[in-house]
Amino acid sequence: MMKILLIVLFFLYRLLLELVYFFGYPLLWLFLGCLNYRQALSVGKGETDILVHAASVGEINALVSLIKALVAAGHKVGINTITVTGRERAPSPFFLI
Numbered sequence: 001m002m003k004i005l006l007i008v009l010f011f012l013y014r015l016l017l018e019l020v021y022f023f024g025y026p027l028l029w030l031f032l033g034c035l036n037y038r039q040a041l042s043v044g045k046g047e048t049d050i051l052v053h054a055a056s057v058g059e060i061n062a063l064v065s066l067i068k069a070l071v072a073a074g075h076k077v078g079i080n081t082i083t084v085t086g087r088e089r090a091p092s093p094f095f096l097i
Contacts, residue, residue, distance in 0.1 A: 048078030
């Protein structure tokens with residue numbers, strides 16, 4: 001009897017998690033759009049040869065010399081960040097070569 005109860009509770013737990021993800025993800029996407037985070041998570045338009053992911057402004061600053069060298073070598077570099085401030089900082093040092 002206890003084993004059946006645990007199986008039912010586990011099933012209900014999994015069902016609840018699926019419902020939270022199913023209904024919560026669109027709401028989270030709308031909320032992130034209001035805070036301009038969707039732009040930070042996108043790579044940008046156009047094709048890139050190399051995609052560089054930097055989570056924050058500190059990682060962007062650490063990659064400045066690498067990305068400048070890649071751009072100088074003729075590569076199209078795409079920059080993906082997690083934070084809005086990282087996204088704002090990303091293009092500034094790389095296109096002023």
